[in-house]
Each structure stands twice: as C-alpha cells, then as structure tokens.
Amino acid sequence: MFPVLKIDDLQTHFFTRTGIAKAIDGVGFHIDKGEIVCVVGESGCGKSMTALSVLRLVPHPGRIVGGEIWLDGQNLMAFSEREMREVRGDRVSMIFQEPMVSLNPAFTIGNQLIEAVRVHRKASRAEAWERSVEMLRRVDLPSPEARMNAYPHELSGGMRQRVMIAEALLLDPVLLLADEPTTALDVTVQAQVLDVMVRAARESGTAVMMITHNLAVVSEIADRVVVMYAGRVVEQGTTEEIFTRPAHPYTQGLLRAIPTLSTAAEDDAPRQPLYEMGGLVPSLTDLPPGCAFCPRCSAAIDLCAAQKPPAFPLGETHAAACWLRRTEG
C-alpha cells in the first residue's frame, strides 16, 4: 500500500529581488489513506506553500526546486502540466482560507460547482447540477437549490465555506488540502463548518491535510500532526505523541502557548500569563546554517548553531529534528 501523499525533501524557493527565500527547505511527511493530518506552525513557516506545492501551483516568483511529491505511488514532479490538471480538483482538491475571496464574485455558486464537475467528468449540465445540489445538502447548506443561483456575496462566510467544502469533495478526491478553512469565520460557526468538513471527508474516505493555527482543533480532529518551523518540519507524530510527549523545544513552546481549559475556567486562581516565545522567526532569505529555531531556543547547545539537525526517530511514528533528541547509531 502506498500512502496517499508522500512528500520527500521538498524545496520550494522564492526568487525575490532581495534574495532567495527558502519558503520550504526540505519538508518531508506522508499522509495515509483516509487519515487527517494537521500541519501547524507560525505564520509564514510555509504551510500554504506546502499545500500549493502538492498541486504544483506555487505562485511566481516561487518555484519547486527540489524534492519529490508522490500521490498514490505516482511521482507528481514527473507529471506534465496536462496530467497535473487532471489531478487538480479531481484526485486532490483544495479549500482556501478566505471564503470571501476564494469564490469568484462574478459567477453564481451553481456555475462554479457545475464547472468543477464538468472539467473532470463527462456529465450533462443537469447531472452536474444534481450532483452539486446533493453535495450542498451533504454539507448542510440550507435550501441548496436556491443557493445554486446565488452569487457568493449573497452568502455568509460560513455558507461560502460550506460551498467550498462541497466543491472540494464533489468528485470524491483521495486528498483534500484544507488551508485554514475556518480561520476567517466567526468563532460560533467555526466548529460547525469544521465538523461538516471532517464528517464529509470521512464519509468519502478522503484523506485531509489540514493547515491550522488552532491547536484545540488539532487535538480534536487530527490523527497525526506535522509541526513546521521556518520552512522545515521540526517534529511529527500521532496527536497523542505530540500533545503528551512533545520532543522539540518549538513544539513544547507552542503547546505552552495555548490557554488550557483549567486556567480559563478557574477565575479565582491567579491567572497564568499566556506563554509567549521570545525572539523572531529568522529571515527565510538568510537562514542560519544550523537549526532554524536555535536563535530562540533556550536549550540550544553549540552543535545547534553549527549544523542542521536531521529528523531523529523517537518511535514508530514519532520523530523530531533536534540535536537534543539525537539517537545513537
């Protein structure tokens, strides 16, 4: 069995006037069939670019300069542009962060859904319409038939994101790339929309690569977690491993930064200040030779500044790129 997605030493760089920004600098992880893998990390660490690299849609002036991306055992890097078009939207689909701007304001919902079906399937307009309405119903969009004739601006943010989810799952893809699908929504609808997405993906057996800032969401939906920092994977493991035995100082810092339920609830207890990691993310055009987290790391040793740490396995599914976790052999 091949994993649905396997990324190996991916390098995506941006060739800007001020230099080469290594937005992705050797990312590697995999996603198994039907699995939900959450990718977490600070803003700018390369989460979106990882997703866009999988579709080979990295925007100018960015370019994939190295590494391999395998979909179901097929090397996407070897695909022609034409073959990639057949992958996009059919076998791999993507949900974007901002439902306000990711649907085309000039076309109706129906137009955009029907188009999504008909690029890949030989279906009449009526069949595509049927299928779209069916899918809108599955994501709990109220009165789906009427919504087909609506323009995006006539829907609320939550409804638009439901439309995006419906579109992404229309053709039962093997992989869904969800780039912070609920970040832009009202807190009250975030949970519902997330719930709908996870349920619909599970129903169609679609594996999900879910990008998020929200660790509460991660603990709720993820099977496994990939932690990124400055264009690299610093740690990955099952949700349990990451939350109970975080191995990388950066992951530990991230976890300390979430307000736990207990501190929030106990109003009488002296409020613990939210943990904040000191220091700044290094510039991606000028990464230090060693570990990118080293300048902010309180546990750093001499080796950290000098040499890039490889991923050290800590178990069957758990690995951390940290010199402190160096395993012999």
Place this chain on the structure above:
Amino acid sequence: MLAYFLKRTVLMVPTLLLVALMVFLLVHLIPGDPAIVMVGAEADPAAIENIRRSLGLDQPLPIQFIDWFGRLLSGDFGKSITSGIPVLETILERFPTTLVLTTLAMLFSVAIAIPSGVLAAKFRNTGKDYLFMLVSLIGVSVPGFWLGLMGLLVFSVQLGWFPSSGYVPVWQDFWQGLNYMTLPSITLGFFMAAVVARMTRSSMLEVMRLEYVTHARAKGLSEWTVLLKHALKNAFAPTLTTIGIQYGMLLGGAVVTETVFGLPGLGRFVVQSIYGRDYPAVQGCILFIALVYMFVNLAVDVLYKVFDPRVKF
C-alpha cells in the same frame, strides 16, 4: 433597475444645464461676430446692426442664454444662422455618420485591446509584454491627425486598399460604406485601443493575484479558461468604465478624423459652424454630443452589473 434608470435620466437635467451654460459661454467667448462673418467686415454698420437685432444678438448675454435654454427644454435647438435650417435637423442628418464612425472605432479598439491586454498580462514581464507596452505607449502618444494622414498616404494613396476621398453611408451600401469607414475608424480607435489595452492588462494583473484565480487553477481548469473566464470577467468591469470614458474621447476625436477624411459627420459640421460663428449650431451640436455621452455612460453603468454582480443600484 427601471427606477435607477429614471433617476439617472432625471439627474441628467442639472448636468445638462451646466454643460449648456459652459458651452454658451465658451462659444460667445470666441472672438468674432456672426453678423460680420455673414455680411463681411466692410459692410454698412447699420446693416450689421440690423442683422444683429434680427438674430437677437443685441440682447444682454443672460437674456440670450435664458431664451436659448428655455427653447432647448422644449426640444427647439434653434435655427442655424448661416443656413437657416433648424439645427436639430442637421444634427440628426449628420449624427448617424459620426455614430457609425465612433462605434466602429470602439469595436475595433476593443477587439484589439482586450486580447492584447490579456496576452500582455499572461506574458507579463517577458519580451512579448515589453513589446506590447511599447506599442501601446506609441498608441497613446501619436496624434490622431498625423496617424490619419499617414494612413491615407500609405493605405489609400500608395497601396490603394481604401478610397482616399468620397463617401458612401453604410446604410446605403453596407460593404462599400464600410470600405470608406475602415481607415477613419482604425485611425480614430487607435488611441482608445492603446488606453483600453493598458487598462485591461493592469486590471488582469490585479485580478490574477487574487485567491479565486488560484482556486480556479486548483479545480483543474486550463490556463485559458482561468484567464478568459475567471480573470477576464472580473477584470472587464473596470475596463468597461474606461471604455465608457474613452467613448467621449472618440466623439471629440471624430472632429479631427472627419475633417482629415472628409466625412460628412457631426464633427466636421461643428468645425464649419465655429468658422461661421454659428452660435446656435455650435451650441446645439456640443450639447447633443454631451447628451449622447451621458447616455453611453449610463449604459456602461447599467452593463457594469453584468460583470460585477455585487453592484447595487
């Protein structure tokens, strides 16, 4: 929608009053006296004074204006001083030629501009794009009359592709008429083509950065579908506004083009009327052109909603 249309039409009246006032003042500011133009500078002063009185030119300017505008509101454009023919009659007789000329010019320029703007955006910052930018820069810099004369010289005189004089209206003989109109409308439309193409390019580039374009690609659509369907429809809305504004430039440019190519349109009539200090004719024509321009822009605004459904009336 209908309410909006009516509201805009009503709002035209104050605009029209303003335009009328400006036209009136400008025309009367032109040095020279229609009476003298009519009878010659050496004529008997008493005779000149007689004519002035018969034309109402001896009245104070405000009275003349109120008199003229009052009759205008009831649809009376007055009579030409030089020919005595009602001005509106001449306008309606000559305007179709100008309308055909400007419409063809607009069609030509849009047909050239949209594809080249889209291509330039697709190939942004490459040699093809730079070439486009250069040509369009020349397009906006070259004066219309020079382009017209060059066109005549090369394509009519040297190559003999088009007639260099004479005129047949398209409504009498379509193909023959088109033959006479081709060179003038290309000349007239060239400037607009350059402007609209640059606008198309920049609004395409604007739109192509947006997430829904990436989304369209992520659906597996071909690059052409992404550009021509998803990007262009959105990019066209601001372009449409430019086209509306540019149509006014065409109406103005028609004056030069009609003169260079000897077309019996409204523009040339305006020029002749200015020479003759034919106040009612000049004022009537300019006001009429302003009215046409206002309606074109109203049409553009209504059409805008087709390309941007978010617009509310």
